[in-house]
Amino acid sequence: MxxxxxxxxxxVQRVGFRWSVVSLAQRLNIKGFVKNLPNGDVYIEAEGPT
Structure with a gap:
C-alpha cells in the first residue's frame, strides 16, 4: 500500500475537477479524500495498491 x-x-476547475478525481480513484481502487481549500487550491490524500 x-x-x-x-x-x-x-x-482548478471548480467542482468538476473534484468529481473527476473521485471517479478516477474509484476505478483504480484508490481510497482517500479531496477537499477545496479556502484559497482556491484543492488538497488530495490518497492511498492504494502499488
Whole structure:
C-alpha cells in the first residue's frame, strides 16, 4: 500500500475537477479524500495498491 498527499494550485476547475478525481480513484481502487481549500487550491490524500 502506498499513500500520497497532493495540493493542486493555480486555476482548478471548480467542482468538476473534484468529481473527476473521485471517479478516477474509484476505478483504480484508490481510497482517500479531496477537499477545496479556502484559497482556491484543492488538497488530495490518497492511498492504494502499488
Amino acid at each position: 502506498e499513500s500520497i498527499k497532493i495540493t493542486v494550485t493555480g486555476r
